[in-house]
Structures are given as structure tokens and as C-alpha cells.
Amino acid sequence: MAVEQAPAAPVPAPRVTWRSALNRRQWSRTFTSLQEREYAWYFAGNLAFFMGMQMQQILRGFLAYDITGNATSLAWMAASVAIPMLVVAPFGGVTADRVNKRTLLIVTQTVAAIASLVIAVLIITGLIEFWHLVTISFATGLVFSFNMPARQALVPSLVPQHKLMNAISLQMGGMNLTRILAPAAGGLLAAPLGIGWVYAITFVLFMVAVASEFHLPKHGMLSQNERKSFKEDFTAGFRYIAQEPTIRLLMTAALVMPLFGFPLQQLLPVFAEDVFDRGTLGLGLLAAAMGIGGLAGAMVSANLENQPYKGRLMLLGGIIMGVFIIAFAATPIFPLALVLLIAMGVGQMLFQATNNTAIQSIVPAEVRGRVMSVMMMSFGLMPLGVIPVAILSDRIGPGPALAISATFLFGALALLWGSSARLRNLRLDVAEAAELSPVRAAQLVAEGKLTQEEADRMTGKVVAGRPSALEPGR
Numbered sequence: 001m002a003v004e005q006a007p008a009a010p011v012p013a014p015r016v017t018w019r020s021a022l023n024r025r026q027w028s029r030t031f032t033s034l035q036e037r038e039y040a041w042y043f044a045g046n047l048a049f050f051m052g053m054q055m056q057q058i059l060r061g062f063l064a065y066d067i068t069g070n071a072t073s074l075a076w077m078a079a080s081v082a083i084p085m086l087v088v089a090p091f092g093g094v095t096a097d098r099v100n101k102r103t104l105l106i107v108t109q110t111v112a113a114i115a116s117l118v119i120a121v122l123i124i125t126g127l128i129e130f131w132h133l134v135t136i137s138f139a140t141g142l143v144f145s146f147n148m149p150a151r152q153a154l155v156p157s158l159v160p161q162h163k164l165m166n167a168i169s170l171q172m173g174g175m176n177l178t179r180i181l182a183p184a185a186g187g188l189l190a191a192p193l194g195i196g197w198v199y200a201i202t203f204v205l206f207m208v209a210v211a212s213e214f215h216l217p218k219h220g221m222l223s224q225n226e227r228k229s230f231k232e233d234f235t236a237g238f239r240y241i242a243q244e245p246t247i248r249l250l251m252t253a254a255l256v257m258p259l260f261g262f263p264l265q266q267l268l269p270v271f272a273e274d275v276f277d278r279g280t281l282g283l284g285l286l287a288a289a290m291g292i293g294g295l296a297g298a299m300v301s302a303n304l305e306n307q308p309y310k311g312r313l314m315l316l317g318g319i320i321m322g323v324f325i326i327a328f329a330a331t332p333i334f335p336l337a338l339v340l341l342i343a344m345g346v347g348q349m350l351f352q353a354t355n356n357t358a359i360q361s362i363v364p365a366e367v368r369g370r371v372m373s374v375m376m377m378s379f380g381l382m383p384l385g386v387i388p389v390a391i392l393s394d395r396i397g398p399g400p401a402l403a404i405s406a407t408f409l410f411g412a413l414a415l416l417w418g419s420s421a422r423l424r425n426l427r428l429d430v431a432e433a434a435e436l437s438p439v440r441a442a443q444l445v446a447e448g449k450l451t452q453e454e455a456d457r458m459t460g461k462v463v464a465g466r467p468s469a470l471e472p473g474r
Contacts, residue, residue, distance in 0.1 A: 030302050033167040036437055038216055039158040045212030046151070047174050049109065052205035053144075054182030056116065059195055059202075060137060063123070067130045080134045084141030086377055089149065093373025094233045096150035097366065102216045105154075108147040109213065113206035115140050116199055123196030149373040156360050156368070157438045158216075165305035165357040172353050173298025176345075180291035219442040237370025240363075247371065249423045250359050253314060253416055254375060257321070257351050260409040263389035263402070264325060264344075265290065270398045276334045289338040293345015300346060301353035311426030313354040315417050320347025322409045329402040361428055365438075 034040045064077045096104060115136050122128040159167040189198045241247055265287075272282040297317075307313060324344035331337050363371045392401035417424050441458055444450040450458070 030166075030299055031170065033159050033163045033170055036159050036163070036167075036440075038437060038440065039155075039167055041212045041215040042154065042158055043170065043174060045209040046171060047178065048205045048208040048212065049151075050175050050178040051182050051185075052116070052202040052209070054178045055186040055198065055202050055205075056140075058183045058186045059190065059198060060133065063128070063195055064130060064133055067128070067133070076134055077137055080137040081141040081144075084138060084145050088142055088145040089373040089376040090234065090237070090370070091373075092146035092376075093149040093237060093370035094230060095146055096153055096369030096373070097237075098230075098233060100218070101150045101154050101157075101369075102213060102218060104150045105147060105213045105216075106210055108143045108150075109206055109210045112140060112143045112147070113203050113210065115143070116203040116206055120196050120199035120203060123199060124194070145373075145376070148376055149369045152372040152375075153365075153368040156365070159437050162305065164361060165353065166302045168357050168360065169298045169302035169349075169353045172349060172356070173295050173302070176291050176294030176298060176349065179294065180288050183287065217440070217443045219446045233370070237367050237374065240367050241371060241374060244362075246362060246422060246426070247359065249416070249420055250355055250362075250426075251371075251375060253423065254352075254355050254359070256318065256409065256412050256416070257348055257355075260321075260325075260405055260412070263405055264328075267389065267393060267398050267402060270393060271337070275332065275398060276337065278334060282334065285338060286341060289341035290345050293342035294349045295345075296342065297346035297349025298353060301350050304350075304354075305357075308427045309425075310354050310358045310428050311417070311423050314351050314358075314426075315413060315424075317347045317349070317351030317354065318409070318413045320344070321351065322406045322413070323347075325406040325409070326403050329399040329406070358426065358428060 034043060060077055119128070119132070119136055122132055155167050155171060156164055186198055189201065241251065268286045268290075272278050272286055276282050278285070301313075304313065321344055324340050324347065328337055328340040328344060331340065359371065359375075360368065389401050389405050392404060441450065445452055
């Protein structure tokens with residue numbers, strides 16, 4: 001007679017500590033997502049895309065001021081890009097969830113490249129006028145309103161589930177790298193070549209992004225299997241956000257960083273000129289310091305995918321950011337200010353990368369594009385945070401104004417984390433290592449090399465897609 005044995009007790013998962021998360025072995029895995037071929041092509045295209053976009057941002061403002069000779073033109077230029085993001089982005093999110101994301105990226109990126117080429121030709125031939133800039137900028141804003149939700153929503157499909165935070169961190173680190181390189185490259189190249197030819201270079205960069213997107217697989221790029229009307233899909237995205245308290249909290253928290261970080265970025269010229277007396281060179285160094293901090297923060301967060309307490313990580317990043325904003329606002333020493341900005345950038349990126357990872361992990365693929373488009377709308381409201389800080393800066397000085405802004409940042413963190421146990425205890429258990437990314441599995445299913453059941457198992461789809469252990473809260 002066989003004796004039935006009791007099932008073995010489950011082996012507890014190893015405890016994740018800060019020391020183990022940041023040890024040498026973990027740092028060797030900083031670029032682990034780049035081992036995924038599809039993500040590597042996406043990452044390369046992303047670098048080219050944001051390099052061109054950042055260069056255009058610098059050149060567009062300079063060119064507008066050069067043509068008109070008044071600062072009001074800069075406001076028109078900012079509005080021409082921001083308005084489409086506020087109004088059209090939700091439609092871009094619905095489109096990203098309804099169509100093949102690879103095709104959408106190729107089409108929109110090609111249109112953006114053509115727009116760059118048109119501006120380059122107008123400048124080189126001496127025909128450029130201010131209304132050309134406003135019109136093309138508005139068109140570019142429309143294109144980005146469709147491109148960016150698809151670009152953001154694509155990341156979870158390109159890597160196995162356990163590499164998601166690493167992939168998002170590397171993506172954001174690449175964006176910060178372009179913040180360092182693009183303004184310098186645009187300024188240095190504009191002198192010997194002229195702005196028109198530098199615009200032509202941005203056309204090349206956008207086409208490089210298009211070329212990289214042709215290397216993405218055709219399969220696994222559709223979010224929806226069930227076809228609904230455009231109106232139903234449009235309202236479903238907002239309804240999902242309204243019905244999910246954790247997503248509402250995370251998206252509200254996502255507003256905190258840009259709302260209080262954007263004023264600092266916009267006040268850098270005042271600090272460079274009036275506080276440190278360093279002129280344009282000082283401004284470039286201050287902006288580069290923020291970019292370096294963001295890049296360093298991305299490298300840190302890329303190694304924290306095994307830290308499950310995402311709510312605590314976000315709070316830590318927010319506190320670091322606030323502390324070093326206040327320290328920067330108080331120091332009259334320029335070299336120390338650069339160090340403080342780098343440290344501030346680390347905290348800001350730790351918050352943003354963790355927040356983005358949590359949102360992308362929780363949101364189902366079927367509505368991910370729409371959720372990211374609402375995030376994009378909210379970022380269009382960032383300039384609102386600049387107005388009160390700028391007014392205060394004129395009346396009491398940039399340092400005290402920035403310190404007051406940072407105090408409100410701490411108040412926002414205290415309100416959000418103090419009033420919500422759900423956010424304080426937000427936990428995403430470490431995902432089991434998956435053998436395949438969703439797009440690689442979809443490609444193998446299309447080729448008949450895997451069944452759908454095998455693909456679901458090898459991607460972890462059966463248990464993935466939502467946080468495995470959200471602490472209860474209010």
C-alpha cells in the first residue's frame with residue numbers, strides 16, 4: 001500500500017535587500033534588456049528619435065526668436081506643440097490600441113521626418129517664415145500624439161515580463177542621454193553648417209528611427225482581438241482609469257514630478273545669469289547636470305527590478321528630489337550646484353521609472369495605449385506649474401521661489417502617501433523569469449513553431465499582466 005506523502009512546503013523566496021539589489025552581480029545586469037533583439041532595435045530607434053526631437057526643440061525656439069525678435073513667439077511655438085497633445089492624444093491612444101503598433105510607428109515617424117525635411121528646405125532656400133514654423137510644429141504635435149502612446153505602450157511586449165523595469169529604465173535613461181547630447185550637438189553644428197542643414201540632420205535621425213522600426217516583428221503588435229467601435233474604445237479607456245483606484249493614484253502621483261520639476265528646468269536661465277553669473281555656458285552645464293542625474297538614476301532603477309515595494313521606491317525618489325531642489329536653491333556655489341542637480345536628477349528618475357513600471361505592469365495590454373495617452377495629456381499641463389514659481393521668482397528671487405515649490409512637493413507627497421495605504425504599500429512581486437517576450441512568442445506562433453498554449457506559458461501570460469500582490473488599502 002502506497003503511503004501518500006504530504007506536499008513539500010514551498011521554499012520562501014530570497015529576501016530582497018537594498019544591498020543585494022545594488023551588488024556587483026546586479027550591476028552586471030544593467031543592460032540585460034538589450035539582449036532581447038526586438039528591444040535592442042526599439043532602443044536604437046528611440047535614441048535616434050529623441051535625439052532629433054531634442055535638437056529640433058532647441059533649434060525651433062532659436063529660429064522663431066531670430067525671425068520675429070520677440071519672446072512672445074516662443075510661447076506660440078510651445079502652444080503649437082502642446083495643444084495637440086492635450087486635445088488629440090486620447091485619439092492617438094485609441095488608435096494605438098486598435099492598429100498594428102509597428103505600422104503606426106513607421107507611418108507617423110515618416111511624416112515627422114518629411115516635416116523636418118520641409119523646414120530644412122525652407123530655411124536653406126531663405127523662404128522660411130514664422131507661420132511655417134507654427135504650422136509644421138502643430139503638425140508635428142499631431143504626429144507625436146499618435147506616435148508616443150504607441151511607442152510607450154510597446155515596451156512591455158518587447159521584453160520578458162521580469163525585465164520590464166529594466167527596459168523602462170533603459171528607455172528613460174536613453175532619453176536623458178539625448179537631453180545631454182542633443183542641445184550641445186545642435187548648438188555646435190548650427191554655427192558651421194547653419195540651422196537649415198542641422199534640420200536636415202534631424203530628418204536623417206528620424207529616418208534612422210523608421211529603419212529601426214522595420215526590424216520590429218509584424219506579429220504581436222495588436223492589443224485588441226475584439227473589434228469595437230471607435231467611440232466605445234475611446235470611452236472604455238477613461239472608464240478603465242476611473243474604475244481602477246490604483247491606476248488613478250499612480251497617474252495622480254505621476255503628475256507630481258513634472259509639475260514641480262518643470263519649473264526648475266525653466267528657471268535654469270535665471271540661475272545661470274542672475275545667481276551664478278555664468279551666462280550661456282553655465283546654462284548648458286546646469287542643463288547637462290540634470291541630464292546626467294537622470295541618466296544615473298535610470299542606471300540605478302534598472303537594477304531594482306527585484307525590489308517589490310514600488311510605493312516605497314517612488315516615495316524615496318520624491319524625497320530625494322525635494323531635498324536636493326531645496327539644497328540647490330540655497331547654494332551660491334556653482335560647482336556644488338551642479339552636483340546637487342545630478343543628485344536631484346537621480347531621485348526624479350527613480351520616481352518616474354518606478355511609477356511608469358507600476359502602471360505598465362498593472363494596465364492590461366488591451367487599454368495600455370489609451371492609458372499612456374492620458375499620461376501624455378497630463379504632461380501637456382506641465383507649464384502651469386511654471387507660472388506661479390516664475391511670478392514668485394520676480395518678487396522674492398529664484399532661490400526662495402524654488403524652495404517654496406519644493407515645500408509644496410513635500411506636501412503633495414505627504415498628502416498622497418499619508419492618505420493612501422494602497423499607495424504606501426504598493427507591491428509588485430518579483431515576476432518569474434519568462435522564456436520569451438510577447439512579440440517573440442507571437443512570431444513563433446505565427447510560424448507554427450509554438451501553440452498558443454505554449455506561448456502563454458513561456459511568456460508568463462497566465463499569471464502576468466497584473467500585480468501579484470497588492471497590499472489592501474483605502
